[in-house]
Each structure stands twice: as C-alpha cells, then as structure tokens.
Amino acid sequence: MNPEKHDFEAVPLGWNRRHLLSLEELSAEEITLILDQAALFKQALVQRRTRLPLLPGKTCVTLFFENSTRTRTSFSLAARRLGADTVDFSAATSSLSKGETFIDTAKNIEAMGIDAVIVRHRTPGAPQLLAANLRCSVLNAGDGAHEHPTQGLLDIMTIRERKGKIEGLTIALVGDIAHSRTARSNIWGLKKLGAQVIVCGPSTLVSPRWAELGVEYSYSLDAILPRVDVLNLLRIQFERQYTRPFPSVREYAHLYAMDRKRLEKTKPDILILAPGPINRGVEVTPDVADGPHSAILEQVTNGVAVRMAALWLLLGPKEKGKLF
Amino acid sequence: MPSLLIQNGRVIDPSQSLDRVMNLLVLDGRIAALDAQPGGEQQIVDASGKIVCPGLIDMHVHLREPGREEDETIESGTAAALAGGFTTIACMPNTDPPVDSQGIVEFIRGQAARADNCHVLVVACVSKNREGKELAEIGQLVKAGAVAFSDDGSPIADPELMRRAFEYCLMFDKPVLNHCEVRELTGRAVMHEGQTSLVLGLSGMPASAEEVMASRDLTLAETTGGRYHLMHISTAGAVDMVRRAKRRQIRVTTEATPHHFTLTDECLRTFDPNCKMNPPLRGKDDVEAVIQGLADGTIDVIASDHAPHSKEKKMQELDQAPFGIVGLETTLGLVVTKLIEPGLLGWPKAIRKLTVNPARILGINKGTLQVGADADVTIIDPAVQWKVDPREFRSKSTNTPFAGWQLTGRADTVIVGGRIKFRRT
Numbered sequence: 001m002n003p004e005k006h007d008f009e010a011v012p013l014g015w016n017r018r019h020l021l022s023l024e025e026l027s028a029e030e031i032t033l034i035l036d037q038a039a040l041f042k043q044a045l046v047q048r049r050t051r052l053p054l055l056p057g058k059t060c061v062t063l064f065f066e067n068s069t070r071t072r073t074s075f076s077l078a079a080r081r082l083g084a085d086t087v088d089f090s091a092a093t094s095s096l097s098k099g100e101t102f103i104d105t106a107k108n109i110e111a112m113g114i115d116a117v118i119v120r121h122r123t124p125g126a127p128q129l130l131a132a133n134l135r136c137s138v139l140n141a142g143d144g145a146h147e148h149p150t151q152g153l154l155d156i157m158t159i160r161e162r163k164g165k166i167e168g169l170t171i172a173l174v175g176d177i178a179h180s181r182t183a184r185s186n187i188w189g190l191k192k193l194g195a196q197v198i199v200c201g202p203s204t205l206v207s208p209r210w211a212e213l214g215v216e217y218s219y220s221l222d223a224i225l226p227r228v229d230v231l232n233l234l235r236i237q238f239e240r241q242y243t244r245p246f247p248s249v250r251e252y253a254h255l256y257a258m259d260r261k262r263l264e265k266t267k268p269d270i271l272i273l274a275p276g277p278i279n280r281g282v283e284v285t286p287d288v289a290d291g292p293h294s295a296i297l298e299q300v301t302n303g304v305a306v307r308m309a310a311l312w313l314l315l316g317p318k319e320k321g322k323l324f
Numbered sequence: 325m326p327s328l329l330i331q332n333g334r335v336i337d338p339s340q341s342l343d344r345v346m347n348l349l350v351l352d353g354r355i356a357a358l359d360a361q362p363g364g365e366q367q368i369v370d371a372s373g374k375i376v377c378p379g380l381i382d383m384h385v386h387l388r389e390p391g392r393e394e395d396e397t398i399e400s401g402t403a404a405a406l407a408g409g410f411t412t413i414a415c416m417p418n419t420d421p422p423v424d425s426q427g428i429v430e431f432i433r434g435q436a437a438r439a440d441n442c443h444v445l446v447v448a449c450v451s452k453n454r455e456g457k458e459l460a461e462i463g464q465l466v467k468a469g470a471v472a473f474s475d476d477g478s479p480i481a482d483p484e485l486m487r488r489a490f491e492y493c494l495m496f497d498k499p500v501l502n503h504c505e506v507r508e509l510t511g512r513a514v515m516h517e518g519q520t521s522l523v524l525g526l527s528g529m530p531a532s533a534e535e536v537m538a539s540r541d542l543t544l545a546e547t548t549g550g551r552y553h554l555m556h557i558s559t560a561g562a563v564d565m566v567r568r569a570k571r572r573q574i575r576v577t578t579e580a581t582p583h584h585f586t587l588t589d590e591c592l593r594t595f596d597p598n599c600k601m602n603p604p605l606r607g608k609d610d611v612e613a614v615i616q617g618l619a620d621g622t623i624d625v626i627a628s629d630h631a632p633h634s635k636e637k638k639m640q641e642l643d644q645a646p647f648g649i650v651g652l653e654t655t656l657g658l659v660v661t662k663l664i665e666p667g668l669l670g671w672p673k674a675i676r677k678l679t680v681n682p683a684r685i686l687g688i689n690k691g692t693l694q695v696g697a698d699a700d701v702t703i704i705d706p707a708v709q710w711k712v713d714p715r716e717f718r719s720k721s722t723n724t725p726f727a728g729w730q731l732t733g734r735a736d737t738v739i740v741g742g743r744i745k746f747r748r749t
Contacts, residue, residue, distance in 0.1 A: 024523070102641055123641040124525045125595025145525030184525055209522050242511040242527065 008054050011316040012037070019131045019138045020310050022147040024188040031189055035157050037309035038302070045081070045305060052308075053083030058315050060084055060116040061109055064141070065091040065102075068120055070276060070300065071141050071151070075118050078307035084115075084315070102126065103133050110134050115315055119143075137314040145179045145240060150310055151275055152185025154303040156193065158295050159230050161302070162271050167194030172224055174256060175234035175283055178205040179241060182275045183234055187215055198224055201234075201256065204245035221256050225265045232273040233258055233283040249282055259285040263293070273299055326367050327351045328742065329360060333371025333703060337378055338676035339692035348376055350699040353742035357695060369744075371703050374736055377675045378691050379411025379442075379700030382652060383682040384476075384555060384579060384627035387413075387444070389435060390428070391420025396632040396720050398432065401652070402441035404630070404719035406746040408652040409735030411700035412443040412690055413630075414682075417454065418477030424449040424460040429468035442740055443700070445471045445686060450489045450500060456481055459488055466496045471686045474501035476555065481507065483540055490550025499551040499577070499685055502541055504562065505603070509533035514642050516589040516604040524592060526642065529604050531559040538562045546574045553685055554578040556629050558603035560613030567622040577685050578617075579625035582651060582658035583725070585614045591725060597638050597645035598725040601631070615668055624681045626674070628655045632721030650719050654712055654726050656704065660733025664706075671706075699742040706733050 014033055023031065044052055060079045062072050072088065079086045089109060100108075106117060116137040119127050124146035131138040142148040160166055171190055173183045177199045190197050191214065198216045199206050210217045218224050236252065246252050258272065272284070272293045280286050289296060328350040335358070336343045342358075349360035362368065382405065388396040396404075398415075405413045415432065417423035423432065429446045436444035448470035449460045456475060465473075473493055480486045480502050489500045510529040515521050517528025538554055542565060545552035557563055557578045569576050583601060588608050591599040599605060617623040631648025638645050659678070663669040683691030690700060712729045714722035738746035 101636065102644075103639070121641065123643045126641050128595045129641065143525075145527075147525070179525075181525060184523070207522050209519050212519055213523070 008052065008312065008316070009320045011313055011318055015313045018314065019127075020149055020314060021127050021131060021138065021140045022188070023149045023152050023185045024147065026192070028192040031153070031156070031192055034153055034306065034309050034313060035160060037313060038153070038157055038305040041308040042302065042305035050081055051083065052081060054312060055079070055082040055084040055315050058084040058115045059087065059113060060118055060311065061087045061089055061114050062118045062141070063089045063106065063109065064120040066120050066122050066142070068141070071120065074300070074303040075141060075307050078304050079311055081304070082308055082311055084311065103129065106130050106134060110136050116311065139310060139314065142181050145181050145184070145237070147185045148181040149185050150303065150306050151182045152189045153310070154299055154306045155182070155186055155232060155273055155275065156189050157302045157306055158273060158299050159271065161298070162295060163229065166190060169229040170196045170198065170227055171230040171232065172198040172200050172228045173232045173234060174200045174221060174258070176205050176236045177201050177234070178207065178245070179237035180234045186232060191215070198228065200224055202246050202252065221262065222265065225262060226267070228270070229267065230271045230273065231258060232275070233278070234275065235277065235279060235283060253282050257282060257285060258288050260287055263288055271295060275299070326365060327356065328369060328739070329362055329366045330369045330371050330376055330701065330703065331362070333374050333376035335376045335693065336672050336675050337693040338672050339378065339680040340694055342693070343672055348693065348701070350701070350739065350742050354699050355693050355695050355697050358693070369703070369737060373707070375671065375704040375706050377702055377704065378679040378693050379738070379740065380409045380656065380678045380702050381412040381682040381691055382410045382628050382630070382655065383414040383625060383686060384581070385413040385415050385630045385652065386418065386632065386648070387415040387432070388632060389419065390431065394634050394720075395637075398435040398444065399439040399441070400718060400720045401630070401632070402436060402439050402444060404650070404652040404717060405442045406738050407718045407735065408654070409656045409702045409704060409738060410442055410652060411702060411738060411740045412445060412688070413652070414445040414447050414471065414686060416447055416476040417449045417474060422449050422454040423447070423470070424452055424454065424465075426464050426468035429465060429470055433469055441745060445688065447472045447474050447476070447501065449473065450475045450480060451485060454478060456485060459485070459492060462492055462496065462498070466498065471688060472499050472501055472553070474503070474555070476501065476503050479503045479505045479507065479537060483544065486541060487544050487548060490544055490548040490552065494548070494550055497551070497687065499553045501553045501555050502537070503555050504534045504537035504541065505529070506533045506536045509536070512643065514600055515592050516606045518589050518607045520589045520592055526592070531561055531606065531610065534559050534603055535561040535565065538565050542569045542574055542576060545576055546572070550575065552576045556581050556584065556603055556627070557614065557617070557623060558584045558606050558610060560610045563613045563617040563622055567617065567620070570622065577624045578622070579627040580614050580618060580623045581627060581629045582655050582662070583649060585611060585618065586658055586662045587725060595642060596725065597640065597642060598649055598723050600642060600645055600647055601629075601649055602647035615663070618663065618677070619669055624677060625685065626655065626659060626677045627682070628652050630719075632719055633723050634721055635723070638723045649723050649725060650717065650721050652719060653717050654724060654731070656735060657710065657712070657731030657733050658726070660706060661731045665732055699739060701739040702735055703737040704733060705736040708732070708734050710734055
C-alpha cells in the first residue's frame with residue numbers, strides 16, 4: 001500500500017460510526033479497518049511524512065478528568081499530524097471545581113466549535129453520557145475500569161505487526177484484571193479477531209465469571225507461561241482499589257513479575273507488551289522490559305498511528321472532497 | 325357529605341375474602357354497606373368493568389420534605405400517590421433534618437393535612453440523627469404518631485443497636501424496618517456484582533451484602549421476639565432466608581419493589597443513572613426468586629421505594645448520581661402488567677400485598693372495606709393500556725427507568741375518607 005494522499009480522500013465504506021466508545025461494540029471488520037488505516041499512517045510516519053493535512057480546520061479537545069501524559073500527548077500529536085487543532089482541558093483548573101456538572105462543562109466546550117471530544121474519566125460510562133448529550137464525536141480515552149479502546153487497538157496492532165496475525169494466538173493479560181480498562185478492550189478486540197485470551201492474576205482480581213464470557217482464567221502465571229504467544233503485563237491500579245486485594249507488592253511481584261527466570265519457561269518467540277506506565281520490578285523486571293522480546297516502546301509509536309486512524313475515521317469526509 | 329354508591333364493580337377485598345361484582349355504599353366517610361341498592365340522594369360512581377378495592381397503601385415512600393423540596397414535597401408526593409391509586413403512604417425518615425423528634429413528625433403530619441391529598445403515615449428514625457449510635461426517643465415519636473421505625477437510607481450497622489431497637493419497640497408493638505446492606509462489602513459500588521458489572525468495569529454490590537445483614541437481623545428478631553420488616557428484598561438468598569424464618573415462626577415480614585421484579589442488572593449496560601438504585605437491580609435468578617416469593621406469600625408487601633431526585637442531580641456520571649427512582653405512579657401498572665397479566669399473581673393476592681398486609685404491619689385500621697371502615701377506596705381500570713410518560717407525573721421528579729413502557733392497568737378513581745380525591749379524565 002502506498003500512503004499517498006489519494007489513499008486518504010474519503011473515509012472507507014464500512015465505517016459509519018460517529019463515536020469510538022468501546023471495542024465491545026465494534027465488529028471484527030471495523031476493528032480490522034482501523035488497524036489497516038493505522039498501518040498506512042504508520043508507514044507515512046516512518047517515511048518522515050510527519051504532516052498529513054487531512055483534517056484542516058477541525059478542532060479536537062482533550063477533556064481529561066484523570067491524570068495522563070502518554071495518552072493525552074499521543075492524541076494531541078495524532079490530531080496535529082492530521083492538521084487538526086487541539087485544545088487541552090484539565091478538570092482541576094475548570095469550572096468543575098466551581099460546581100458545574102460534567103455535562104454542562106462538555107456542552108460549553110462543544111459550543112465553542114469543537115469537532116471531537118477526547119475524554120478520559122474515572123467513571124465507566126462517562127463517554128456514553130457525553131455521546132448522548134453532544135452533537136460532536138466522542139472518543140473514549142479511558143473510562144474507569146471499563147474500556148480504553150485506543151490502547152486495546154494499539155496493543156493489537158503491535159501484536160499483529162510482530163506476529164503477522166491475531167487469529168489462533170494465545171494471549172495472556174496478566175495482573176489487575178478487575179480494575180483494568182486496558183484488559184477489557186484487549187479482551188473484546190482480541191476475541192473478535194480470533195485469539196484465545198487468558199486473564200491471569202491473583203484470585204481477588206480475576207473473576208471466575210470471565211469463563212462465562214469465553215475467556216480462560218488462571219491464578220498461576222507459571223502454569224500458563226509455556227503455552228502463551230503474547231504476554232500483556234498490566235499495571236496494578238492502586239488508585240482504583242477500594243480495599244487492598246493482596247497482602248503486599250512484594251508478594252505480588254513474587255507471584256507475577258515477569259523476570260528472566262520466568263522468561264526461560266516461555267516459548268522462544270514470546271512477545272511481551274505492557275500498556276504502561278510500568279512499575280519496574282513489580283509487573284516486569286528491567287532486563288525483560290528492555291530486552292528483545294519486549295515491544296513496549298513500539299506500542300507507544302503505534303499509539304499515535306492508531307489515534308490518527310481513529311480521528312480520521314470519525315472526522316474525515318464520507319465522500320471525496322467533502323470535508324465540510 | 326352526600327352518600328356515594330359505587331356501582332357494579334368487581335369488589336376485591338382480601339381482608340374479608342371478598343371477590344365478586346356488587347355495589348358499595350359510602351356514607352359519612354365510612355363504608356356503610358355492601359350489596360347496597362340505589363336510592364335516595366346519592367352520587368353514583370359507575371364501576372362497571374372496573375376493580376373496586378380498599379385504598380392502596382404504599383409503605384415505602386420518600387417525600388423529601390423537609391430538606392430536599394427540589395426533589396419532592398409532601399404536597400407533590402401525595403398528589404403522585406393519588407394518581408398512582410394510593411390512599412395511604414408511609415414516608416421514610418431520611419429527611420433533613422431526619423425524623424427523630426416529635427416536632428418533625430408533627431410537621432410532616434401538618435403538611436400532609438394541609439396538602440389534603442392522601443393519608444401520610446410517618447416512619448421515624450431508630451437512632452438519634454439517624455446516626456446508628458443511640459436509640460431515638462421512640463416513645464415520644466410514637467406519641468407524635470410514628471407508626472414504625474427505620475434508619476432507611478442507612479442500614480442499622482451496629483448489631484447491639486439493632487437488638488435494642490427490637491426489644492424497645494416491643495413495648496409499643498411497632499415494627500423495625502431495616503435496609504439490609506453491609507457497607508464494608510458494598511464500598512463505593514453502584515450496581516449489583518455479577519457478569520454485567522464485570523463487563524462494564526463497575527464495582528459491584530454482592531448479594532451477600534444484603535444476605536449477611538438479613539441473617540443477622542433474623543437471628544436478633546428470633547432471640548428478642550421483635551417485629552422485623554425487611555425492606556426492599558432483592559436477592560434469592562434473602563428470599564429463601566425469610567421463607568425459612570417464617571416457617572420457624574420468627575416475626576418477620578418483607579416487601580419487594582416493582583423494579584426488583586421487573587428489571588435486571590443488564591439494564592445498566594446503557595449506563596443510565598435511572599437504573600441506579602439501592603438495593604441494586606439484581607441478576608435474573610434473583611428476579612425469579614422475588615417473583616416466586618411474591619407468589620408463595622414469602623413476600624408480604626409490594627412497595628414502591630419512591631425515591632425522587634431532581635434531574636440535575638440524577639443525570640450525572642454513574643458514581644455521582646444518587647440511588648433511587650420514583651415509583652408511586654408506575655407501581656400499579658407494573659403489578660398488573662408484569663405479575664397479574666402473565667398469571668404469576670392473581671388479583672386478590674396482588675391487592676392483598678397493596679392493602680391489608682401493609683396495614684397489618686403498620687398496625688393501622690385500614691386496607692379493608694368492612695362495614696364501618698374508613699372509606700378509602702381505589703377503583704382500578706384493569707384493562708386500560710397506557711404509556712409511561714414522565715412529563716405527566718404529578719411527582720416533582722421524573723427519574724424512572726420505565727419511561728416509554730407500555731403498561732396495562734391504572735387507577736381510575738381514588739376515594740379518601742369518602743371524598744373523591746382523584747379521577748382520571
């Protein structure tokens with residue numbers, strides 16, 4: 001595929017959504033469409049074509065009610081590379097501290113002429129609430145422990161690049177499954193594309209109910225290591241835990257940290273991902289995180305490409321030459 | 325007051341095992357005669373094709389006044405009650421200030437008298453300031469007219485306080501009403517813990533949070549001999565516990581809300597704050613157990629747990645939105661549509677749970693059409709089809725998950741103390 005500008009004249013047929021709220025609601029075809037689009041953008045970026053002015057005059061706002069550096073920067077960069085303007089909005093400095101409601105805040109921002117709201121919020125369903133109340137596009141950049149669709153997409157993109165496929169792979173998500181939005185987006189996306197998904201972690205954070213949803217669960221990392229193709233090491237979400245679900249970080253690391261010794265038990269071509277920010281020594285030891293099996297930095301690069309694809313699909317012209 | 329003849333209705337009065345078509349004569353605010361013939365100066369109410377029953381009683385209502393008049397007032401709440409077919413409602417004490425003194429009880433009764441819609445019974449606090457620490461002045465509250473005691477809105481967490489409440493209320497023959505929830509087990513959760521909460525990434529309230537406290541309460545009721553009423557029962561396990569406790573002659577009664585026999589936690593998939601209530605909407609097995617409990621008599625009462633919240637408060641992020649929905653104006657329609665029409669509950673059994681059973685629990689001389697009783701009468705059109713439109717509610721709040729539902733059955737005429745207080749036009 002040649003990422004010349006004519007490849008991007010109109011949003012491909014088969015994409016009809018105004019919002020990107022979750023991977024659970026997308027079809028396998030829609031997910032593949034985003035991934036293919038992201039691959040084109042990545043190719044352009046690799047060729048140092050860092051500006052593809054496909055969305056001139058469009059304005060996106062990042063409406064973040066939780067701290068983030070990586071995701072926010074990634075979205076802002078993605079928008080700018082497409083020629084769109086971005087504005088950052090932080091909850092701490094806003095009228096929310098003066099008692100304004102979440103919906104009123106968003107409506108006010110929309111009234112300033114915004115084409116897309118990229119929202120991160122501590123509460124599951126907050127992006128859905130915005131989508132129901134705003135006319136512009138809404139992109140979920142993480143809602144509580146519910147979903148983080150662009151993170152799921154960039155993880156899947158990285159796996160697809162490295163492994164050449166998703167179908168038939170055995171992929172384990174390890175760690176704080178209960179509180180992880182990344183886990184949920186990965187689970188739905190990977191399952192739709194035909195992977196076998198295992199969730200693995202302490203029994204207080206891994207519900208047996210996952211089996212009802214066609215997801216294997218395990219409490220033992222050592223037991224599943226020999227048969228997995230990909231490991232995705234999730235961060236412990238201390239900030240979302242109401243009560244401490246395990247006795248100590250030390251004990252957790254003992255049971256679940258991916259270190260050199262555990263690496264010896266894996267398939268030789270194991271791929272290791274971590275959505276970050278990683279706690280070195282807790283989920284993964286530095287030698288593994290920086291080793292040849294790790295794709296942690298590639299994930300970050302792919303994040304920009306995936307977010308460009310998402311913005312383009314939501315905001316790009318449905319017909320050639322009709323951006324407005 | 326002129327006499328009133330309610331003609332040709334199907335009179336259902338479970339308090340005297342009555343279920344047949346007849347005329348009912350009302351004179352001077354009382355039921356004067358059954359099988360009466362027309363004659364003299366009478367106002368005739370034609371009830372052909374309708375059901376005539378004792379005025380419906382809702383023993384679990386939040387009227388919000390004093391303190392949160394933006395959500396509901398005693399006047400608007402009692403107007404909603406009439407439109408829903410209720411002639412008597414019991415209001416919960418989680419107002420601001422809470423109902424823990426004679427003055428507040430008298431204020432509520434005064435406001436209800438001024439509103440002059442339906443009867444309002446006051447449920448007062450078990451503990452001072454509803455803090456769950458020391459008993460409120462229960463004797464004084466009884467004197468002021470309180471009919472039952474509850475810290476509703478908060479569970480009674482301290483088992484020692486619960487024990488003393490059972491024992492102390494025995495002196496006055498009053499029931500203790502508890503909201504069963506072990507708060508340590510529910511934390512910051514907003515919905516039922518199950519497959520849906522797992523998918524949505526929302527922390528869940530496990531069924532055990534209700535059942536652990538229900539079990540404690542039943543044990544304390546048994547050892548003290550106290551009168552226990554378990555409010556808004558919602559889990560299969562709790563229904564089973566009450567069933568077994570009744571077999572052992574423990575003095576326990578319980579109620580179910582319409583939302584707990586019609587909706588499951590799956591409703592939260594839309595993230596609609598109108599599906600956030602406490603106890604939460606449970607799983608399918610729990611809903612089936614509640615229906616079974618209603619059918620076999622384990623569950624004595626149907627009550628709305630009418631919990632009005634203004635739109636600006638309710639339509640927020642799920643963790644910010646308060647718990648609860650309005651119910652006075654949809655309860656009867658949901659009972660008819662979801663229990664009676666599908667054949668899960670017959671009319672007399674359903675009417676029993678809305679009249680004589682709550683009356684007996686609250687110790688009031690209502691819920692009956694016996695000659696000499698107060699002429700509180702509800703005439704129901706059992707066949708009318710209607711669509712729930714919150715804009716038509718008399719309640720000040722519209723927080724309902726049933727908007728747009730097509731229901732069968734609705735109150736047609738409501739008579740309170742011999743006077744027609746509501747007539748659907």
